[in-house]
Amino acid sequence: MISGQRPPLLSVRDLRVAFPTPSGPLLAVDGVSFDIAPREVLGVVGESGSGKSVTALSLMRLLPESARVDGAIAFNGVDVLGMPGAELQRLRGKHVSMIFQDPRTSLNPVRTVGAQLEETMRTHLGVSRRAARERAAELLGEVGIPDPRRHLDVYPHELSGGMCQRVMIAMALSCEPQLVLADEPTTALDVSVQAQILELLRTVIARHGTALMMITHDLSVVAGLADRVAVMYAGEIVELAPSERLFAHPRHPYTASLLDCITRLDDVRTDTLPAIPGAPPDLSKPRSSCPFAPRCSLAQPVCAERPPLAEKAPGHAAACFFDIPAPAPRAVVAGTPEPEAAPDDSAGVVLDVRDLEVHFKRGGLSLRARPPVRAVDGVSFEVRRGETLGLVGESGSGKSTAARAILQLVPLTRGEVRLDDETISGKRERALKPTKRRLQMVLQDPYGSLDPRMSIVEIVAEPLIVHDVARGREATRRATELLEIVGLPAHFADRMPDELSGGQRQRVNIARAIALNPECIVADEPTSALDVSVRAQILNLLRDIQLRNKLTYLFISHDLGVVRHMSDHVAVMYLGRLVEIGDRETIFGAPQHPYTRALLEAVPVPDPVVERSRRRTPLTGEVPSAANPPQGCNFNTRCPFVFDRCFEEDPSLIRIGGTHLSACHLAAPQQVEMNPEPAVPATSVADHRRTES
Amino acid sequence: MTAGLRRAAAFLRRPGTLVGLILLALILASILAPVIAPDDPEDLVATKLMPPSGAHLMGTDQLGRDVLSRVLYGGRYTLLSAAVAVLIAAGAGIPLGLIAGYVRAWPAALIMRVMDVMLAFPGLLLALVIVTIVGQGLPSVTVAIGIAFIPIFVRLVYGAVLSARGADYVLAARLIGCSPGRIVVRHILPNISGQIIVVVSSAFGWAILTGTVLNFLGFGVQPPTPEWGADLAASKDWLSQGWWACTFPGLAIAIAILAANYFGDAWAVGSGRRWRRRRSASPALEASTSLVGPAAVAASPEEARP
Numbered sequence: 001m002i003s004g005q006r007p008p009l010l011s012v013r014d015l016r017v018a019f020p021t022p023s024g025p026l027l028a029v030d031g032v033s034f035d036i037a038p039r040e041v042l043g044v045v046g047e048s049g050s051g052k053s054v055t056a057l058s059l060m061r062l063l064p065e066s067a068r069v070d071g072a073i074a075f076n077g078v079d080v081l082g083m084p085g086a087e088l089q090r091l092r093g094k095h096v097s098m099i100f101q102d103p104r105t106s107l108n109p110v111r112t113v114g115a116q117l118e119e120t121m122r123t124h125l126g127v128s129r130r131a132a133r134e135r136a137a138e139l140l141g142e143v144g145i146p147d148p149r150r151h152l153d154v155y156p157h158e159l160s161g162g163m164c165q166r167v168m169i170a171m172a173l174s175c176e177p178q179l180v181l182a183d184e185p186t187t188a189l190d191v192s193v194q195a196q197i198l199e200l201l202r203t204v205i206a207r208h209g210t211a212l213m214m215i216t217h218d219l220s221v222v223a224g225l226a227d228r229v230a231v232m233y234a235g236e237i238v239e240l241a242p243s244e245r246l247f248a249h250p251r252h253p254y255t256a257s258l259l260d261c262i263t264r265l266d267d268v269r270t271d272t273l274p275a276i277p278g279a280p281p282d283l284s285k286p287r288s289s290c291p292f293a294p295r296c297s298l299a300q301p302v303c304a305e306r307p308p309l310a311e312k313a314p315g316h317a318a319a320c321f322f323d324i325p326a327p328a329p330r331a332v333v334a335g336t337p338e339p340e341a342a343p344d345d346s347a348g349v350v351l352d353v354r355d356l357e358v359h360f361k362r363g364g365l366s367l368r369a370r371p372p373v374r375a376v377d378g379v380s381f382e383v384r385r386g387e388t389l390g391l392v393g394e395s396g397s398g399k400s401t402a403a404r405a406i407l408q409l410v411p412l413t414r415g416e417v418r419l420d421d422e423t424i425s426g427k428r429e430r431a432l433k434p435t436k437r438r439l440q441m442v443l444q445d446p447y448g449s450l451d452p453r454m455s456i457v458e459i460v461a462e463p464l465i466v467h468d469v470a471r472g473r474e475a476t477r478r479a480t481e482l483l484e485i486v487g488l489p490a491h492f493a494d495r496m497p498d499e500l501s502g503g504q505r506q507r508v509n510i511a512r513a514i515a516l517n518p519e520c521i522v523a524d525e526p527t528s529a530l531d532v533s534v535r536a537q538i539l540n541l542l543r544d545i546q547l548r549n550k551l552t553y554l555f556i557s558h559d560l561g562v563v564r565h566m567s568d569h570v571a572v573m574y575l576g577r578l579v580e581i582g583d584r585e586t587i588f589g590a591p592q593h594p595y596t597r598a599l600l601e602a603v604p605v606p607d608p609v610v611e612r613s614r615r616r617t618p619l620t621g622e623v624p625s626a627a628n629p630p631q632g633c634n635f636n637t638r639c640p641f642v643f644d645r646c647f648e649e650d651p652s653l654i655r656i657g658g659t660h661l662s663a664c665h666l667a668a669p670q671q672v673e674m675n676p677e678p679a680v681p682a683t684s685v686a687d688h689r690r691t692e693s
Numbered sequence: 694m695t696a697g698l699r700r701a702a703a704f705l706r707r708p709g710t711l712v713g714l715i716l717l718a719l720i721l722a723s724i725l726a727p728v729i730a731p732d733d734p735e736d737l738v739a740t741k742l743m744p745p746s747g748a749h750l751m752g753t754d755q756l757g758r759d760v761l762s763r764v765l766y767g768g769r770y771t772l773l774s775a776a777v778a779v780l781i782a783a784g785a786g787i788p789l790g791l792i793a794g795y796v797r798a799w800p801a802a803l804i805m806r807v808m809d810v811m812l813a814f815p816g817l818l819l820a821l822v823i824v825t826i827v828g829q830g831l832p833s834v835t836v837a838i839g840i841a842f843i844p845i846f847v848r849l850v851y852g853a854v855l856s857a858r859g860a861d862y863v864l865a866a867r868l869i870g871c872s873p874g875r876i877v878v879r880h881i882l883p884n885i886s887g888q889i890i891v892v893v894s895s896a897f898g899w900a901i902l903t904g905t906v907l908n909f910l911g912f913g914v915q916p917p918t919p920e921w922g923a924d925l926a927a928s929k930d931w932l933s934q935g936w937w938a939c940t941f942p943g944l945a946i947a948i949a950i951l952a953a954n955y956f957g958d959a960w961a962v963g964s965g966r967r968w969r970r971r972r973s974a975s976p977a978l979e980a981s982t983s984l985v986g987p988a989a990v991a992a993s994p995e996e997a998r999p
Contacts, residue, residue, distance in 0.1 A: 441868050448862060449861035449865045451866070452884065466872075466875065
């Protein structure tokens with residue numbers, strides 16, 4: 001145990017934080033103890049409501065006044081909870097600094113980046129304006145901001161999210177703190193940018209000799225970064241161990257199941273994900289038993305007592321009465337395509353999208369027409385009956401706009417959408433009503449997508465009533481049945497949406513989508529707002545319903561692991577275009593397009609050994625603006641293999657074999673098909689015509 | 694204590710409750726005027742300008758009529774006129790706002806430009822113009838105020854619909870094939886009803902004010918009909934001889950407007966707190982890791998006031 005040798009930098013003992021609520025105190029943190037040694041990186045992992053952020057905020061005494069904080073926090077041996085105001089300010093600015101999740105809201109929008117950096121240093125280090133400016137430029141250079149001097153004078157809105165996070169990191173390091181608290185620093189970022197920021201954190205933390213407390217919901221993110229990992233559940237630390245040991249042999253059932261239900265890219269893909277049943281406990285109720293017991297497969301009568309955080313192996317503590325055996329070693333390594341029956345290519349095409357274009361005109365006072373935002377710029381694909389096509393892309397790739405255009409929620413600039421050979425694009429909303437019985441959508445945000453003034457059963461019954469399938473008591477009965485199907489027992493029927501958890505709300509969304517028994521469902525990031533343990537439940541539910549109702553899915557996600565789990569075919573979007581499309585094994589096993597490859601490389605894996613040994617060629621830069629895409633290949637600003645032709649000629653999607661298409665000048669078509677009359681491709685792309693700009 | 698009693702106790706402790714009760718008392722007193730008023734408001738029951746006494750609690754006016762009875766009966770005209778005016782304004786303004794907000798395109802432009810023109814005139818002036826055109830009398834004053842107040846509701850509903858129509862639940866309703874009419878009536882209207890109620894309450898206050906001003910100026914009721922504004926006008930010349938004759942109608946106006954305005958605010962706070970309480974039923978949400986989560990829970994009822 002690293003902290004055993006040296007006196008700890010930070011020591012937390014039996015921390016309890018309670019918030020008063022109308023229904024009694026809510027115990028957000030319940031007896032948390034840990035140390036952070038100098039230069040140590042501690043990862044704190046937990047789902048929403050686990051108390052991880054409240055713990056971090058209480059270290060800085062940033063909680064609201066009404067919070068009741070008990071326990072002891074000592075920084076370099078000095079008591080933090082009893083610290084007077086002036087000393088506390090020095091602690092916050094100079095010795096401990098913080099990086100928040102959303103860099104855009106944590107930077108002051110009306111002051112330049114340089115001014116904000118300089119202010120911190122001038123306040124806490126007492127250096128001159130000139131010296132502060134020098135140092136600020138140096139720091140910006142260090143965090144990978146090109147042309148740092150020029151960037152001192154820009155405002156935060158002129159920078160991308162990734163750049164803002166780099167500035168935040170520079171600011172956090174500006175006074176050479178001894179400890180940096182990073183609260184979900186990469187959660188708001190795209191996966192390729194996340195990889196860059198993680199790499200940056202790793203290097204600057206090591207160079208500055210700073211300790212880091214990294215808070216995240218994603219075990220994979222801390223795997224390569226943390227020396228030790230603390231797993232939190234319901235306000236407690238349930239497991240605390242050196243990173244390698246924790247991932248190799250989790251000793252708390254929660255950690256073990258959490259690792260199981262992550263859709264990782266380097267593991268055997270199974271049709272059903274192991275999921276943790278149920279939901280975390282109500283923190284406003286007093287707890288005396290093991291908080292995980294109701295969801296635990298190992299639970300015994302003894303679990304009605306609360307297990308202490310006890311050492312199970314040297315340096316490895318877990319709060320469980322039982323010893324969990326080490327998991328069997330995983331056999332399959334990254335990139336090996338698994339043998340699996342090829343998807344049935346004979347099924348008919350349900351959804352046929354051709355040359356889809358959605359351009360948004362931009363308003364403005366100037367009379368000169370500004371170029372439109374090319375959100376979707378010529379996308380074609382087919383989805384066959386009973387299949388799932390996964391549509392992957394980073395934010396700004398146009399995947400969500402494409403989904404909305406397919407459902408005719410935004411007007412198409414060009415192109416055609418066909419559902420069962422019937423053209424649905426270009427119709428008026430009223431004429432589309434019969435289509436909606438066959439084509440449905442599950443929205444991303446489980447909190448906003450349910451009408452807060454309607455009960456659950458009313459929400460699910462509404463499509464039945466609107467389409468005259470059932471009314472009155474019959475509609476209620478059918479809706480209750482649908483709720484049963486998605487795993488919400490009858491007593492949920494009369495609840496209001498705000499009485500449900502995120503996962504339960506997403507179940508209601510799914511029940512509403514299947515109410516009319518559609519053929520095809522477009523799911524737009526259906527699990528991205530959910531916790532990992534709940535995500536697996538929802539993914540399994542979507543799969544079960546697909547088999548049961550023979551549904552066709554267009555599954556949109558930024559999460560490659562989830563897409564790999566759900567999809568038969570995968571299409572990768574970048575800046576409004578498809579760059580690669582093919583069956584799952586090809587895309588994940590032998591991707592051809594440099595973007596697909598880079599994206600796959602950027603995904604962190606919950607395994608410290610893999611993460612640390614991994615040679616990364618992270619994508620540089622960020623997605624360019626869709627209003628002004630690069631000339632030639634639109635990936636040429638970030639592509640590691642870029643050459644002359646990429647700037648002159650826009651590559652079109654070419655067939656490189658079977659159903660596999662890629663839009664890259666480097667992608668070589670495979671030899672002539674052996675079969676003289678090739679089978680109809682399962683997911684083919686029509687001639688990729690486009691209007692050249 | 695049963696849940697019902699507890700809820701009743703909590704209801705009584707709310708600041709809005711007291712104000713609501715005052716407003717209710719005023720309305721009830723007006724309705725029950727024939728039962729509780731000591732005298733006929735138009736009868737000359739005593740010597741003129743008698744100070745308040747046991748026989749005439751608010752004294753008598755310049756013609757010897759009982760002021761208390763006149764205030765009680767006057768409220769019937771004043772409050773009814775204001776209520777009808779608000780009904781007219783809301784009845785026309787809410788649908789227009791819903792159409793402008795949801796349909797957009799040319800109906801929105803047309804409706805909103807007309808409303809902008811109406812808003813360019815002060816409400817009182819607009820009502821005056823309408824009364825001049827339509828003619829005098831309490832009905833025309835009421836209609837005039839109703840028309841003059843339409844833009845208030847159109848603008849409010851238009852803005853509320855614009856923000857609500859972007860919500861995901863509206864998108865979800867479109868996805869299942871709800872007609873625009875159903876989306877507006879079943880999904881958008883219930884979700885903006887809280888805001889509408891607040892403005893209805895305030896508009897009632899403004900309508901009382903505007904109505905009494907028009908009556909004060911003589912466009913509304915004609916003597917000897919009792920009405921707060923008209924009584925104020927009639928007795929103002931005798932202020933030095935008997936303060937009570939115009940003070941009590943004036944007080945009635947002030948209290949009614951204050952109560953109406955404050956009731957709206959109190960309602961907004963109360964309904965906000967109701968949502969908060971409901972939301973705290975889901976623990977995972979409340980203990981959410983964001984800064985907002987704990988802070989939102991921690992906001993005690995006292996802090997919830999805007």
